[in-house]
Amino acid sequence: MDETKYKRAITLFYEVTNRIQLDKSEFYILITRIENDTTIERKETDFFFDAFDVNYDGEISFEEFEDFLKYLCMNNEIYSRKIEFRSADTNRDNLISIDEALSIKQITNEKYDREKIEKLLNDLDLEDEFPFYVYYKLCTGVSIDEKTDPYDGKLQLLNSQSKCCLIL
Ligand SMILES: [Ca+2]
Ligand SMILES: [Ca+2]
Secondary structure, three states: OOOOHHHHHHHHHHHHHHEEOOOOHHHHHHHHHHHHHOOHHHHHHHHHHHOOOOOOOOEEEEHHHHHHHHHHHOOOHHHHHHHHHHHHHOOOOOOEHHHHHHHHHHOOOOOOOOHHHHHHHOOOOOOOOOOHHHHHHHHHHOOOOOOOOOOOOHHHHHHHHHHHHHHH
């Protein structure tokens, strides 16, 4: 995505919504306009919606939308895997289930299947829900730091903000 397209995307954001955030249908409309492509499938845009609605309020805020645009400009393997993981981790507890990992395959086209996941979980002595480093290993075969945060601190920030509100 070049600078012109980036700026156009920002303009289109405000054409699609007047609420400074987007629901799933509006996000779909926006992406088809940015890409000038009406053949894009709703499941593809839903995949990204789930990944970038980090605070999980059912809306893509302008800030979340900017994160999405930055992602489109990037080519970073580990970050792409984080986005996939976020999309599957719909309840934002840093774990995904086997079924969730299988459900994002229709977008990611990864090669793993249920048997492969179960074998890996068994090798790692884990139950049927697993954290990001396991997902990364599943897709790439590479071991990374078990503490690697798929949300890059964003969830912690949100949690601490909501705790502040309770105190106030
Ligand atoms: Ca949101
Ligand atoms: Ca989860």
